[in-house]
Amino acid sequence: EVQLVEFGGALVQPGGSQRLSCAASGFTFSSYWMSWVRQAPGKGLEWMANIKGDGSEEFYVDSVKGRFTVSRDNPYNRLYLQMNSLRAEDTAVYYCARISWSGANWYFDLWGRGTLVTVSS
């Protein structure tokens, strides 16, 4: 089955760190750009980061640059998000998403169910 499953969400103290994982199955993981998208409680979607299939390129939203790092382990079909210096405003459900292309356009065609990170003391 083609799917993405996130895990690693937790209650974290402000200033702390957490690593999220996303397990991919049912497709050739290394062929796809992947992404992290988050959603604060009751709010809209916020794109966080993209990473190329071979891990050679990454993009981040400014609010997490220098604090969050996206990485991947292709032999294990895993995507990661290392989150450091966490703030209350990072509290959200974090989704991993697969990126597909149509010509020069790309879009998120497969989503996981998300994992909740709560930053609070």
Add this chain to the structure above:
Amino acid sequence: EIVLTQSPGTLSLSPGERATLSCRASQSLTRSHLAWYQQKPGQAPRLLIYGVSSRATGIPDRFSGSGSGTDFTLTISRLEPEDFAVYYCHHSVSSPFTFGPGTKVDI
């Protein structure tokens, strides 16, 4: 940074009615870099439309996308009960790849 605004914030309609959702970009989106997603409570988003007007696999033809430049529209021709949800537009022109704030379609 490209900012997407969506209107209206909430659209109150009944099953069988037509829904027209708007997404406006702060600058022109080149090469059709716009997609639409549907999200129901407690669920992950689902891709509806990509490249402005291409329906994703399995999406019914009552969903259609149109537009160009800075103005884009998602139309649901006849609302079904399962269509009541929040709809987001998203651009893929350049980083940051932002989403619009969403339009809630409710009864």
